[in-house]
Amino acid sequence: MFKRLIKWFCSIIKFNPWRLYKDVQEIKHILYKKYYQENFIHTVFMDNLEFKFCDLFLSKTVDCVSEELKNNSYHFSDIKFAPGDRVIDIGGNIGMVSIYLAKKYPFLKIYAFEPVKANYENFKKNIELNNIHKGVITLVNSAVTKDGRELNLSWLPLLTGSSSAFNERGGGGSENLCLKNG
Numbered sequence: 001m002f003k004r005l006i007k008w009f010c011s012i013i014k015f016n017p018w019r020l021y022k023d024v025q026e027i028k029h030i031l032y033k034k035y036y037q038e039n040f041i042h043t044v045f046m047d048n049l050e051f052k053f054c055d056l057f058l059s060k061t062v063d064c065v066s067e068e069l070k071n072n073s074y075h076f077s078d079i080k081f082a083p084g085d086r087v088i089d090i091g092g093n094i095g096m097v098s099i100y101l102a103k104k105y106p107f108l109k110i111y112a113f114e115p116v117k118a119n120y121e122n123f124k125k126n127i128e129l130n131n132i133h134k135g136v137i138t139l140v141n142s143a144v145t146k147d148g149r150e151l152n153l154s155w156l157p158l159l160t161g162s163s164s165a166f167n168e169r170g171g172g173g174s175e176n177l178c179l180k181n182g
Helices: 002-013 016-035 061-069 097-104 118-130
Strands: 040-048 049-055 088-090 109-114 136-139 152-158 159-165 176-179
Touching: 016 176, 040 061, 040 118, 049 061, 049 097, 061 088, 061 097, 097 109, 097 118, 097 136, 118 152, 118 159
Parallel strands: 088 109, 109 136
Antiparallel strands: 040 049, 152 159, 152 176
16 A cells, blocks of 8 residues: 555656666766865864874775774873884874874874875875974885885775785775885
């Protein structure tokens, strides 16, 4: 009975659920194409500090990593950082962890390595956006391997923090980059 009522109502207002579904899918596809490679400035607050991070518009990295930092997932509060300490950030992504540490512990010297060029460029922008003093973070556009070999790196543009030397994700929109270790 209910299905007949819906069909009757749809015929009166000339509503086609299948057409609506296709229209919504087309709009999603257009928006995805438009914003797929567009950067966006995300603003987040952690430990009473404001952070600005440039990342791809559709990426969920800022949301995920800021939640991890807020929830102390990396256990930084358990480390007694002191002046003169050095931090090495391998796979620095867009710089969220390095910049968080630089703002919270400005006496640290941080060495960050990020092989994906788009992430590296956003990391550089994020250092400026967050007014990190020159020399606090040394950023290198390179992979880090034990033996210096070339590396095929898989990464997902919708989660820019998901780079991996192991392509266990399968297709899914990943891009493979061949990198030479700097």
